[in-house]
Amino acid sequence: MAAAATAGGPGGRIRAVIFDIGGVVVESPFLAIAAYEREQGLPDNYLNVALTKRGAAGAFQQYERGEIGHGEFVRQWARELNEVEANNEAYRGYLRRRGLDGRIELPRETRVDGAALFARMMAATQTPNDCVVELIRWLRRCGYRVAALTNNFKDGAQASGLGDLLASLFDEVVESAVVGLRKPDPRFYLLACERLGIRPSEAVFLDDIGSNLRAAARLGMATVRVEIGKEPAAVAAVKRLVAARGAHAANL
Structure with missing residues (x-):
């Protein structure tokens, strides 16, 4: 894990933010x-x-x-x-x-x-990261599309374990066990972008795993790494990105 939450990616207007679940929206396994x-x-x-x-x-x-x-x-x-x-x-x-x-x-x-x-x-993973949950709600109020892109499991053993809450948070939920793809396969990220109706360069992607973030960055996404215990730093990084490059920055 990196020493601090980091953000990166090319320029362009941001229209959507895509979240990993375990280690980002909820505590890390x-x-x-x-x-x-x-x-x-x-x-x-x-x-x-x-x-x-x-x-x-x-x-x-x-x-x-x-x-x-x-x-x-x-x-x-x-x-x-x-x-x-x-x-x-x-x-x-x-x-x-x-x-x-x-x-x-x-x-x-x-x-x-x-x-x-x-x-x-x-x-x-039963415990939500409250500051990230509030970030998602804030982004939606500001007009941004939000999605979950999660490597998870069938048979009821979901990585999140918070079904009702998570279903209420996202415009789209893209699950590895449902679509047969998983991070860091680029096709998985592109599927999320397709469902959101955006190009990769119009997204911010949050994850706690470096290889997943590198795959997103190669597609042109801005990336924010979320570290255990440093979730507020990641939240601040996302807010800086959308303030600088967001398509709905006027709503902030």
Whole structure:
């Protein structure tokens, strides 16, 4: 995660703002992962590396695209999280890329309960980030279109867990498990823009994950990174962007 909320992107009139859900509109599931790592004596970000090491073929990623059901996801994901040799090798690569201490002690075995970890991640997303919710309402009052672009799950295990509230906030909700695409696939972002009736250069996109933001920026979107505990900084960045470039700036 970056040290501060950042904004970027080309010029142009902003007509819409697109929000990630987990870690932006609601609290981050990474909080639950970090707590689980501490409890199990695992190095920081060890499970995040394990989650992403298989790329698009991983169980988590397949589940977000709606390709497997919850039961198969839990079985496959638990197996992946406990592949200690492969996960250790992936984590060594993570340390090398970041110039971190390669002498960090890695586990000799793991006993990660995938079902319990996933339940804790979903529980962490039950709490809204109030300042972001108020930002969405403010944007709509000012005349901006707003959408959710979320990697989520079928079988009732939604990443947000706040269905009625979220449904009331957005003009459009674009879900990975429904459309079979997930961030950072550019087609997913373009689908959100199509539903909003805008070009990518007319949008601001908020997310907590760097790769998702980079994909949006490549399409021409302005981007704002949301960090845990620094949500007000992201809100302020969005307000600066729409004040400077917004199509409805006169309404602010």
